[in-house]
Amino acid sequence: MRNKTKGFFTLPGEAGYEDLTLELAQKWGADVIRDSDGTALSEKILSSDYDIYSTLCLVRSDNSWAKANRDKLQQNFLMSDPVVATENVLIIDLLKGYFREQFEVNFNDDPKKWWQVFDRTTGQEISEENWEFDKEAGTVTIINTTKWHKYTVNFLAYRIWEAISMYNHITNNWGDREHLMPIDPIYPETQDFMLSYLDKWLQDHPHTNVVRFTSMFYNFCWLWGDDPNLKHRYSDWASYDFSVSPYAITQFEKETGIKITSEDFINNGLLNNTHNVPSEKIRAWMDYVNKFVTTFGGELVDLVHKYGKKAYVFYDDHWVGIEPYSPRFKDFNFDGIIKCVFNAFEARKCAGVKGVETHELRLHPYLFPTGLSGEPTFKAGGNPTKDAKDFWMKIRRALLRAPVQRIGLGGYLHLVEDFPDFVDYIEELANEFRMLRGLHDNDKPYTVPGKVAVLTCWGNLRSWICSGHMHEHPEVALNHVNEALAGLPLDVEYISFDGIRANGIPEDVKVIINCGILDSAWSGGDNWKDPSVVSAITEWVAQGGGFIGIEEPSATIYSSQYFQLSHILGVDRETGRTLSKNKYNYQPCTSHFIMEDTTETLDFGTDIDNIYVIDGKTDVLAHECGSIRVAAREFVNGRGVYASGFKFSPENTRMLFRAILWASGAEKELDCWTTDNVKTECAYFPASNKLVVINNGSDSETTIVKNSKGESINITLKPYAIEIIDA
The missing domain is CATH 2.60.40.10 (Immunoglobulins)
Structure with missing residues (x-):
């Protein structure tokens, strides 16, 4: 195994700060130095004994060409x-x-x-x-x-101003620096220019070992406003609205025979945000763009390989059309993928990508004066050490369950000079990562038998993600469910309604989770009007499957029910259409397996209200003001669970884990390789017989883990600590 105190770490270097760059490369155990948007690497750094990542965004690489070809913007x-x-x-x-x-x-x-x-x-x-x-x-x-x-x-x-460069320019106060404009590679002339530019760029960068594409061509849709109270009018991390042009539409119509108009994209002013159920036309457009990006992107990657360099892609910014969870992704022949991460589900999203050798996490905070919301970071009033620790505690949970090969930072290195405690903490963090990474060598952590499937309109294409970062949409319950699942000992996959229609429910799936509000892509919208979907899930549960519904699962205005699977969930919602229908007078359950670790009042963030019991076969586990918050129900040989919302927290995560185990009839799985203290978590690696226990909080904690023989292992953990034990 490689030296655990060195390697697998990418450091952002900066010309003019050569001594600092090389000093921190040594302290943090870096093996790679990179540039960042707005920085350069000097000859002293380039000729040092480190591999070099060079960032390249071809759509904004040559502003003189863009200005001379404004019709290709x-x-x-x-x-x-x-x-x-x-x-x-x-x-x-x-x-x-x-x-x-x-x-x-x-x-x-x-x-x-x-x-x-x-x-x-x-x-x-x-x-x-x-x-x-x-x-x-x-x-x-x-x-x-x-x-x-x-x-x-x-x-x-x-x-006329590329969105990410615009954000960096304004955030870092670049003054009168030229505004960079994005060119569109859909045009043959632009493709010829990009290939020629890249060829010369590769010749001019002999020190570069890895070309880090940032990313390919089309940024997520980000519309800015002129009102300071509405600075960002619209933002959707997975929207294809920035991939449009008359030329592309014309080619699309020739290739597919589908006529598409401005209104198909504007969509009554909603645009085509990821939270809404996509139309067939938009899915066809996405496929067309994905095919183009993969084909031309593959030519660029081939050129990089021709020069003996590796090609990595950034799984953010201009990532639209890359689709790392699509079948075409492998055709790029990328060597690695890099994802900026704030939390656990983003780490799992990166780790789960197939078709690349290296998965790398770009950690936060970025080395910028301010964070994404304008809060101080590396400036007066900021506390980047606390920020880094908080982010790492979230990400670390995911790295117990799934490995990535590298981590790193981005931004302006000189900003750390006034924060020596940050410098020391990153050294500690990097060493901890290398330790975690080594655990996955020729080993996999134990998971509960069977799979948990999250059912959405998008299915596998949007694995581990709704849209954007957690802090952008904290109101989306599925973000919180994904965050909880990311650190649990479960094998998770994402399935779609189309998949159920075409192939049924995968045989190895034991539990299905459907989470979202009415008409969202996450709940399913009109898919629940399809009797083939409802009957397929009903039959599957009757034969022993488990179905967990959160918020408004299976909801649609159709038939006499609001929840089309109310017969499985045991509850429905009063929306005003059935006010005259008297509701069942339930008696709450005094104890249940699902709630045994819940000691505090439930906090789901935002609850769906007016939930009522359909009959006496439903166990009410939590309620408030006559509205059901958690319920459980037997259905033939299977089980259903309902929760009126979900917010990520230690207790809620344990409640969800218990609900999954109960729904699948696997309650005994809680008896081993699970911490009894919900503020701690663990992973067992059977090949090495190592038990890893982590403390996710700022207080010291004591916890007990039982091994497969039923023997108790007692562990005391300092705040944020990690312990590795021979089990």
């Missing part, structure tokens, strides 16, 4: 803010409310062909003869409007 459809007509003529300022340094209206491609104008009160499109555009004013004039109706315009816009 990336585009997207925008919808103007709704305006109420007060007369029979209405003038709409297209970019009003948008950040005009990010967008420029595209009048080059015929607006009459590509744009659409809508009366949003009626939902009807306005005919072409009733509207005109004014290129100089940046407006659209609509005639024959109906007073007091709302109108919008769907229009094409060039992105």
